[in-house]
Amino acid sequence: MIRVTYLQPDGRADTLDLSEGGSVMQGAVMRALPGIRAECGGGCACATCHVYVDEDWLSRVPPADLMESEMLEGVAAERRPGSRLSCQIVLSPSLDGLVVHLPECQ
């Protein structure tokens, strides 16, 4: 199990134990957390699963590829250095303990 904490803009925190191989987006959607719409279902096509990877984790999460990086130009909330599409962050043991922040809007 990989533990991921999702922090909402209002301070709410949800910590989930998720299976390896799924994505940070799927974890949130399957457990019905607010803040992630994931309209396209993980196709890297809609940019509605935007999260900010916590600073402490930035160096440990594999970087966005070109497609994702370009999609991030279109996110509804502000794009920051930690901005990622959570459908593209695949859960692996090295991400156990990951913390992501949800943006104000998708």
Place this chain on the structure above:
Amino acid sequence: MGGLLVVGGSYAAVNIVIGAREAGYDGRIRLLSAEPHLPYQRPPLSKAYLQGKDDEAMLAIRAEAFFRQQQVELMLGRAAVQIDRDEGCVRLEDGSVLAYDRLALAIGARARRLPVPGADMQGVLSLRSLDDARLLRDQLAEAERVVVIGGGFVGLEAAASAIQLGKQVTVLESQDRLLARALGVPLAEFLAAAHQRRGVALDFGAQVAALEGDLGRVRAVRTADGRRFAADLVVVGIGSIPNTELAQAAGIACRDGILVDHFTQTDDPAVFAAGDCARHPGRTGERLRLESVQNAAEQGRVAGANMAGRQFAYEAVPWFWSDQYDLKLQMAGLAAGADRTVRRGEPAEDRFSLFHYRNDRLIAVESVNRPAEHMLARKLLAADLHPPPALVADPSADLRVLLAEIAAVTAASPRR
């Protein structure tokens, strides 16, 4: 009180629920679906799911916990057979009756059947539902020669999936090019070449006359000009028919779709419709029936809010996508009717966008592996901004300069 009754099992239905709750509706909501599954995503069915990359658990749009949390009563595997508007209720196949205060129809579309002899044989499949996809995935594993009838998105994605699984694949298209309704000519031609390069045989102007087989199992497709294409499996992707019967029988106005106004309301103020089954006045007033995730989700959300008493107009920019091989196709707006097209990027590098104009107004942008331009296009179209073609055509120009203009327009308008 009957509350809200939502009929449907995919994006539109789920987003109606979300829209109603977000708008503060706290009454009873029931979601009725004829399919036994939790509302699920259809796009992966012809892509990752068909290639065996996604499993079924990943297809649900929301977990069961979400519906519980939102206090939505799920009624799965139960089909509505009649709407009684006088009584304000829906009758189900099993004889039960569900009363509603407001009813939403998000009942989608079904695959068009091939109107030729032999189309009912085993090994002739269409692809619309999870059950269809299960069957196709199983039969694809056994097949060697696959004939796809119809060069639309479903057919081409199925073809791409099949050839990547090592099958021999032929696509028969009745028109003289691919995707005649959905894409402009240059992108359709690019896509045709991309499929051919990867080994898919494309046959244009092919009129299918009959399917042939033995012992009830398909063996070949015969065309009107007498050619015979051997097949172990035939995938039919020749478009869809909106599910309007339920509405029509109840006297709700339909015309190739359930007719709705800008507020997603049918001609009965208590009945709403959204998604593939609905035909709505588009941004420019023409009646559109769109089959896309964006349309189902955004129209659904608007419908849900309006069922909860809001008055939101649905006027979102249409966008859709398709993944074939390593090509990410993203379309914003609708390219039909363009009188000028400007290209950015290089088709030879599989990375370019086509900016389509009509009367010097930007109407659509089609992109291949250029997500940033697609995202920009969605914003430009929503803000009704029309960058000069000369700027778009200049490869040294950074189109991000347009973002400031978009921000100014967006700030000036109260919504969007």
